[in-house]
Amino acid sequence: MALSRWVLGLALFAMPGLAQAQDLTGTLKKIKDTGTITIGYRETSIPFSYLGAENKPVGFAMDICEKVVDAVKKELKDDAIKTNYIAVTSSTRIPLIANGTVDLECGSTTNNAERQKQVSYTNSHYLSESKYVTKKASNINSIADLKGKTVVSTAGTTNIKQLNERNQADNLGLTILTAKDHAEGFLMVETDRAAAFVMDDILLAGLAANSKDPSLYVISTDAFSKAEPYGIMLPKGDEPFKKVVDAATAEIYKAEGPALYTKWFGTPIPPKNINLNLPLSPALAKQFEAPLDSADPDAYIR
Amino acid sequence: MDKIVDWFSIFWQESAEGTGTYAYTLLLGLQLTLEISVIAAVVAFVMGSIVGVCRTLPSPLVRRLSGAYVEFFRNIPLLVQLFLWYFVLPELLPRDIGMWLKQVPHSNFYTAAFGLGLFTSSRVAVQLSAAITSMPRGQKMAATALGLTTRQSYTNVLLPMAYRIVFPPLTSELLNLIKNSSVALTIGVAELTQSARNMDSYTFQTFQAFTAATLIYLVLNITITAVMRRIEHGVAVPGMLVAK
Amino acid sequence: MFSNFDFQVIIDALPYLFLQGMVFTLKxxxxxxxxxxxxxxxxxxxxLSGVWPLPQIAGAYVNFVRSLPLLLVIFWFFFLVPFIAQKMVGSPRPIPIDPFLTALITFSLFEAVFFSEIMRAGIQSLPKGQVAAGYALGLSYTQVMRRIVLPQAFRNMLPVLxxxxIVLFQDTSLVxxxxxxxxxxxxxxxxxxxxxxxxxxxxxxxxxxxxxxAASQAVRRLQAHTAIIR
Known part of the structure; x- marks a missing residue:
């Protein structure tokens, strides 16, 4: 089945006569030609993009992407376009966008200048700080308390980079483990393999809320970073595609940003019907009113 | 020429981990790969020898137990074995011991090294017991006739010969073991393959990072093969076939 | 120790584990x-052809792949295959490839090295006289290989293959x-x-x-059978 799809794809590329809409380029052309758009989703980025009931990807970013896909269909005037879902991890998401496997990555990817050399971002959909979660019982109240301990973060994230820098700068003497994904990182704390899991505050809240006993955990007040923007990733240097996606997200944020936010951050969500109870921050409310795609954290302090 | 210099320049950049250049990151990875391999090789050799001998002993109970040992370690994927030792074992032990096990510094490193060693030991055991049983029965009988105990006949007659016979297959097991040590990355050990991935995820220079790791594995493999060939010629049993 | 062992979790997951997961693994x-x-x-x-440079190329490929960890090869291919496909069809951008297909390409190319060593041993174990007799009968190289050598080598080596x-089955867990x-x-x-x-x-x-x-027991039984034929 997979093979036949591939052969079909090859045939479409090989026969230029079949390519319609000559004026399309890049991703839009590819979507039109192959009749599919590929979305990269995360498995444990609660509540942005994760496996819900029946192991289907759901979440705040997935809802936004679904509407973006509708906009792309409208742009291409083709309702038959199918959506293909591929699971990505923190370390595979950027190469997969760069090598053309994934068209839109819908998750919790921090938008920063360095990554913009590889990929593009549409308007940011969240702002988060890098913090850490510990067990209450371990009595760790500040970053300094972590000194000499084993901590974990997820491979391929900005968090682990900031953690390494902080470890060097403050001479913390940390043993830093790398986890494949966020659930594995949290598991390290849950099973006492690590004293703390360093990650974006919102993801920590999602993981802790969904754990067996949420009352055991506490999220730090100390942060390793400023509030950084999350964005949906798309291939770099593809202006026509980015224009369609930017216009779609801007419209979605303005029209239903706060409502979507409440759906995922203020009401019970699958799989365990837990309510994260996080009110919309003023900075994010402003972002929904006047969307930005900047990588600079300071641009969002408005 | 400039292009080549440019291609390599990434390795001299300061790494995002703040511990030196990316070349240094890869060397640290290589060091971990070698450390895991050495510990695992010792564990594999010792456990493999014990179990391999047990498989040839007369006692049916000992044979059955050692047979079960081999089947256990041979029929479960290495990755799953590491998960069993790392995530499952501490939960099954009494709470205090489990806690201690989890909080030993670098517990993932030791888990990987011992897990890989036990996995490989089943292969060593099979090779060794095959070598012992392949020897002419007369050797064992002669040893018994000379009044040697079972223990003495193994240490003085059978094993010295068996080890010389299994030297070539053990060399390829050692090479396999080094390659298999990359599975340690699944429990968070930044060995060579993982350090190439780390470099990749900070710099996005996938080609350079993976090419470097590939070359290091290649050189490692060639070096060990060459050294082992040398030794092999020294220990080869005269009159027996030697794989050249 | 199994006091809080939750069997229900496994039972609930069975359809997903086997109908999706095990099907993927076995396929x-x-x-x-x-x-x-x-x-x-x-x-x-x-x-074994002796026609320069074929033995050198095949030997280099086998020795090269054999010295690399499967995990590194998996990472290589996962990122490279879309670029290779792009080169192959001259597309302006990398071609997305289904992850299953990528895994299949990776494992086929990697494990081929081990299968080739087995087949080589199988071919070499046949008496040279058979090949000579084939040529004496006027058969071409292709005919000798297809009618005489490969069927026997394959049958003799079936247990090892x-x-x-089974090793490959375990290796697929690395995906x-x-x-x-x-x-x-x-x-x-x-x-x-x-x-x-x-x-x-x-x-x-x-x-x-x-x-x-179970599979290795079955192979052992098969081995006992084929041993008689030889």
Whole structure:
């Protein structure tokens, strides 16, 4: 089945006569030609993009992407376009966008200048700080308390980079483990393999809320970073595609940003019907009113 | 020429981990790969020898137990074995011991090294017991006739010969073991393959990072093969076939 | 110690574990074994051909791939295959390839090296006189190989090929690192989601053990059969 799809794809590329809409380029052309758009989703980025009931990807970013896909269909005037879902991890998401496997990555990817050399971002959909979660019982109240301990973060994230820098700068003497994904990182704390899991505050809240006993955990007040923007990733240097996606997200944020936010951050969500109870921050409310795609954290302090 | 210099320049950049250049990151990875391999090789050799001998002993109970040992370690994927030792074992032990096990510094490193060693030991055991049983029965009988105990006949007659016979297959097991040590990355050990991935995820220079790791594995493999060939010629049993 | 062992988690996950995960794993194993054997046989014939530079090329490929860890090869291919496909069809941008297909290509090319060594041994173990007799009868190289050498080499080596396939079956668990939905991948995902890793990993180990053990027993029995034919 997979093979036949591939052969079909090859045939479409090989026969230029079949390519319609000559004026399309890049991703839009590819979507039109192959009749599919590929979305990269995360498995444990609660509540942005994760496996819900029946192991289907759901979440705040997935809802936004679904509407973006509708906009792309409208742009291409083709309702038959199918959506293909591929699971990505923190370390595979950027190469997969760069090598053309994934068209839109819908998750919790921090938008920063360095990554913009590889990929593009549409308007940011969240702002988060890098913090850490510990067990209450371990009595760790500040970053300094972590000194000499084993901590974990997820491979391929900005968090682990900031953690390494902080470890060097403050001479913390940390043993830093790398986890494949966020659930594995949290598991390290849950099973006492690590004293703390360093990650974006919102993801920590999602993981802790969904754990067996949420009352055991506490999220730090100390942060390793400023509030950084999350964005949906798309291939770099593809202006026509980015224009369609930017216009779609801007419209979605303005029209239903706060409502979507409440759906995922203020009401019970699958799989365990837990309510994260996080009110919309003023900075994010402003972002929904006047969307930005900047990588600079300071641009969002408005 | 400039292009080549440019291609390599990434390795001299300061790494995002703040511990030196990316070349240094890869060397640290290589060091971990070698450390895991050495510990695992010792564990594999010792456990493999014990179990391999047990498989040839007369006692049916000992044979059955050692047979079960081999089947256990041979029929479960290495990755799953590491998960069993790392995530499952501490939960099954009494709470205090489990806690201690989890909080030993670098517990993932030791888990990987011992897990890989036990996995490989089943292969060593099979090779060794095959070598012992392949020897002419007369050797064992002669040893018994000379009044040697079972223990003495193994240490003085059978094993010295068996080890010389299994030297070539053990060399390829050692090479396999080094390659298999990359599975340690699944429990968070930044060995060579993982350090190439780390470099990749900070710099996005996938080609350079993976090419470097590939070359290091290649050189490692060639070096060990060459050294082992040398030794092999020294220990080869005269009159027996030697794989050249 | 099993006081809070939750069997219900496993029971609930059974359809997903087997209908999706195990099907993925077995499909990957069988297809990679078939393609690996075909490509491996080609490599073996190249090595034994004596026609410069075929033996050198095949030998270099085998020795090169054999010195690399499978995990590194998996990472290489996962990122490279879309670029290779792009080059192959001259497309302006990398071509997205289904992750299953990428895994299949990777395992076929990697395991071919091991299958080729087995086939080489199988071909070499046949008496030289058979080949000579074939040529004396006026058969071409292709005919000698297809009618005389390969069928015998394949039959004699079948137990070893199958044993290597069992190793391949276990190796496919390594696609875990790419978050693909193979048997282990799904077991891990469900275990993490429900906080029941202990149960899921023990169950996964048990399933891998039973399948590999049963398969290797079957191969042993087959070996006893074919040994008589030789």
């Amino acid at each position: 990957l194993t069988l297809l990679a074994a078939i393609f690996g054997t075909i490509f491996g046989t080609v490599l073996a014939l190249m090595r 199958l044993t290597q396939t 875990y690192v790419l978050s693909l939905n193979d048997f282990l991948g799904i077991a891990g995902k469900i275990g993490q989601r429900d906080g029941r890793l202990t149960e899921m990993y023990i169950f996964a180990a048990l399933v891998y053990f039973l399948i590999s053990f």
